[in-house]
């Protein structure tokens with residue numbers, strides 16, 4: 615029996631993780647859950663999974679939850695400190711990293727320092743601190759198994775292969791809701807249009823990132839750290855059907871791909887059960903029904919965020935941290951109707967040009983850089 619701690623259990627990945635775990639009660643047991651503030655969803659999860667402990671980041675929401683009558687003897691903690699404490703002291707085998715954004719970094723590092731398996735959806739952790747996390751994983755024999763569907767696909771294609779024989783990896787991208795729009799459309803794109811993803815149902819932040827293709831940019835950096843590959847060996851190709859989740863091309867020219875429906879349950883399950891594959895009843899891919907696959911080059915002039923991500927990966931140091939923090943603020947402002955969609959790359963560029971890059975940053979430098987960037991971009995808006 616593996617004990618599972620889900621960080622961000624009330625989000626899109628968190629809920630899907632519990633949908634997977636529900637099917638394997640004899641293999642996986644939930645020992646901890648966390649949320650920012652969505653206590654109604656958390657209450658249902660507590661009553662079903664009876665975790666030893668939950669952490670609600672928001673103090674007021676935690677108090678509200680404490681006042682409710684729960685059908686479980688679950689300890690309720692609150693605040694950032696206790697989130698870290700739980701990651702560093704709760705008895706678990708696998709951490710599911712399903713928090714969104716920079717907030718996932720600190721608790722994930724705690725799990726790394728304890729040499730745990732981390733089923734990682736929170737790509738921002740590797741974007742802002744990939745170098746540090748990679749070093750710590752080696753030092754503590756921690757294991758990161760990607761949940762992001764593209765990286766899970768690559769991970770699966772690499773089983774039984776030598777990394778030294780990889781010519782390149784090919785990350786597929788749906789292209790998002792604005793694939794067929796002109797760049798000028800970004801001046802007037804609405805929140806509703808940007809949230810209307812053609813293939814995937816996800817949290818708001820990643821959905822906006824998909825519309826700007828920043829999501830693919832973050833994934834390029836995520837792949838760089840997960841698989842230790844340089845920029846030249848990481849390609850992006852648009853594949854609007856989102857059935858091929860990604861591919862690996864080897865030095866003999868052979869390409870391996872992993873296919874499946876656009877449903878995160880499969881990569882989540884794989885990250886929990888690897889190296890085993892578990893029988894499940896999830897819907898199967900009906901290829902004749904899908905009919906055809908198409909592929910295009912991404913337009914780097916239109917999707918500036920994707921280009922910026924490649925650039926900061928090359929710069930290294932805290933440049934990816936600046937890009938990420940600026941993007942988090944810009945996306946938040948866009949979702950609040952404070953800026954245009956076209957201003958997202960503009961603000962990121964401003965931050966990258968203004969703020970100093972620090973090489974081989976430790977955790978303190980990364981936290982400072984994140985804060986400085988947030989303050990800088992917020993002041994611009």
Ligand code: NAD
Nearest residue numbers: 622623624625626627649650713714717735736737816817
């Ligand atoms: P979401 O917004 O649906 O859920 C985020 C979760 O984190 C929620 O439980 C929320 O309560 C919690 N949270 C948010 N901010 C917090 C904070 N400051 N402190 C503590 N907890 C906080 O997001 P999601 O779509 O599930 O995405 C989660 C992560 O997985 C992201 O990094 C995303 O890029 C990645 N991811 C998601 C998908 C997907 O299909 N949704 C696919 C691949 C990767």
Ligand code: MG
Nearest residue numbers: 762763764833
């Ligand atoms: Mg992805």
